[in-house]
Amino acid sequence: MNPDHPFVEQVLGVVEEIPAGRVMTYGGIAAVLGSRASRQVGQVMARYGSDVPWWRVIRSDGRPPECHEGRALEHYREEGTPLRTADAGYRIDLRVAAWSPHAL
DNA sequence: ATTATGACGGTTC
Protein backbone atom coordinates (compact mmCIF):
# COMPACT_ATOMS: atom_id res chain seq x y z
CA MET A 1 0.00 0.00 0.00
CA ASN A 2 1.75 3.14 -1.21
CA PRO A 3 0.44 6.71 -1.54
CA ASP A 4 -0.02 6.13 -5.25
CA HIS A 5 -2.42 3.28 -4.64
CA PRO A 6 -5.87 4.31 -5.95
CA PHE A 7 -7.58 3.19 -2.76
CA VAL A 8 -5.40 5.53 -0.71
CA GLU A 9 -6.03 8.51 -2.96
CA GLN A 10 -9.76 7.85 -3.02
CA VAL A 11 -9.96 7.60 0.75
CA LEU A 12 -8.01 10.80 1.27
CA GLY A 13 -10.08 12.47 -1.43
CA VAL A 14 -13.33 11.59 0.31
CA VAL A 15 -12.05 12.71 3.69
CA GLU A 16 -11.07 16.08 2.29
CA GLU A 17 -14.61 16.43 0.98
CA ILE A 18 -16.15 16.14 4.44
CA PRO A 19 -17.31 19.61 5.46
CA ALA A 20 -16.56 21.06 8.88
CA GLY A 21 -18.99 20.00 11.58
CA ARG A 22 -19.77 16.79 9.74
CA VAL A 23 -18.30 13.33 10.06
CA MET A 24 -18.08 10.07 8.19
CA THR A 25 -17.48 6.57 9.47
CA TYR A 26 -14.67 4.32 8.30
CA GLY A 27 -17.17 1.82 6.99
CA GLY A 28 -19.08 4.63 5.30
CA ILE A 29 -16.01 5.68 3.37
CA ALA A 30 -15.26 2.09 2.44
CA ALA A 31 -18.85 1.74 1.23
CA VAL A 32 -18.53 4.84 -0.95
CA LEU A 33 -15.49 3.26 -2.53
CA GLY A 34 -17.48 0.12 -3.16
CA SER A 35 -15.63 -1.89 -0.54
CA ARG A 36 -16.17 -3.21 2.96
CA ALA A 37 -12.58 -2.87 3.99
CA SER A 38 -13.09 -0.45 6.83
CA ARG A 39 -9.78 -1.56 8.30
CA GLN A 40 -7.93 -0.47 5.22
CA VAL A 41 -9.50 2.94 5.59
CA GLY A 42 -8.17 3.00 9.13
CA GLN A 43 -4.75 1.99 7.92
CA VAL A 44 -4.73 4.66 5.27
CA MET A 45 -5.65 7.25 7.89
CA ALA A 46 -2.95 5.97 10.24
CA ARG A 47 -0.30 6.31 7.54
CA TYR A 48 -1.39 9.14 5.30
CA GLY A 49 -4.12 10.82 7.31
CA SER A 50 -1.75 13.33 8.83
CA ASP A 51 -2.55 15.97 6.21
CA VAL A 52 -6.33 15.60 6.01
CA PRO A 53 -9.09 16.39 8.57
CA TRP A 54 -8.77 12.96 10.17
CA TRP A 55 -10.97 13.93 13.13
CA ARG A 56 -13.96 13.97 10.78
CA VAL A 57 -13.50 10.26 10.27
CA ILE A 58 -14.94 8.29 13.16
CA ARG A 59 -16.08 4.81 14.06
CA SER A 60 -19.64 3.63 13.66
CA ASP A 61 -19.93 3.86 17.47
CA GLY A 62 -19.93 7.61 17.11
CA ARG A 63 -16.56 7.89 18.80
CA PRO A 64 -13.27 8.99 17.28
CA PRO A 65 -10.25 6.68 17.34
CA GLU A 66 -9.23 5.91 20.93
CA CYS A 67 -5.70 7.14 20.37
CA HIS A 68 -6.85 10.63 19.44
CA GLU A 69 -10.15 11.14 21.21
CA GLY A 70 -8.78 14.04 23.23
CA ARG A 71 -7.19 15.65 20.20
CA ALA A 72 -10.36 15.24 18.17
CA LEU A 73 -12.58 16.77 20.84
CA GLU A 74 -10.89 20.13 20.45
CA HIS A 75 -11.63 20.13 16.75
CA TYR A 76 -15.24 19.14 17.34
CA ARG A 77 -15.79 21.98 19.74
CA GLU A 78 -14.12 24.30 17.30
CA GLU A 79 -16.26 23.19 14.37
CA GLY A 80 -19.44 22.80 16.33
CA THR A 81 -19.78 19.12 15.58
CA PRO A 82 -22.94 17.69 17.20
CA LEU A 83 -21.72 15.96 20.33
CA ARG A 84 -23.65 13.76 22.72
CA THR A 85 -21.86 14.25 25.98
CA ALA A 86 -22.36 11.31 28.26
CA ASP A 87 -20.81 10.06 31.48
CA ALA A 88 -18.27 7.87 29.75
CA GLY A 89 -16.58 10.62 27.75
CA TYR A 90 -18.54 11.78 24.72
CA ARG A 91 -19.71 10.55 21.38
CA ILE A 92 -20.65 12.14 18.10
CA ASP A 93 -24.29 12.47 17.19
CA LEU A 94 -24.13 10.38 14.05
CA ARG A 95 -27.82 10.87 13.32
CA VAL A 96 -27.12 14.55 12.71
CA ALA A 97 -23.45 14.74 11.83
CA ALA A 98 -23.25 11.82 9.40
CA TRP A 99 -22.39 12.98 5.92
CA SER A 100 -22.15 11.44 2.45
CA PRO A 101 -20.43 12.75 -0.68
CA HIS A 102 -23.48 11.92 -2.79
CA ALA A 103 -24.43 15.54 -3.45
CA LEU A 104 -21.31 16.53 -5.29
C1' DA B 1 3.58 -19.61 3.93
C1' DT B 2 1.49 -18.77 8.63
C1' DT B 3 0.23 -15.89 12.60
C1' DA B 4 -0.86 -11.74 14.94
C1' DT B 5 -2.34 -7.06 14.92
C1' DG B 6 -4.66 -2.78 13.65
C1' DA B 7 -7.28 5.06 13.63
C1' DC B 8 -12.99 -1.06 11.89
C1' DG B 9 -18.07 -3.07 11.27
C1' DG B 10 -21.99 -5.87 11.87
C1' DT B 11 -24.43 -9.75 14.13
C1' DT B 12 -25.47 -12.44 18.03
C1' DC B 13 -25.79 -13.51 22.75
Added chain:
DNA sequence: AGAACCGCCATAA
Protein backbone atom coordinates in the same frame (compact mmCIF):
# COMPACT_ATOMS: atom_id res chain seq x y z
C1' DA C 1 -25.08 -1.85 27.16
C1' DG C 2 -21.15 -4.88 26.89
C1' DA C 3 -18.67 -9.02 25.20
C1' DA C 4 -17.64 -12.64 21.93
C1' DC C 5 -17.19 -13.83 17.08
C1' DC C 6 -16.43 -13.48 12.37
C1' DG C 7 -15.41 -10.79 8.12
C1' DC C 8 -12.21 -7.61 5.90
C1' DC C 9 -7.27 -6.67 3.97
C1' DA C 10 -2.50 -4.64 4.49
C1' DT C 11 1.83 -5.16 7.22
C1' DA C 12 5.13 -6.95 10.29
C1' DA C 13 7.50 -10.74 12.35
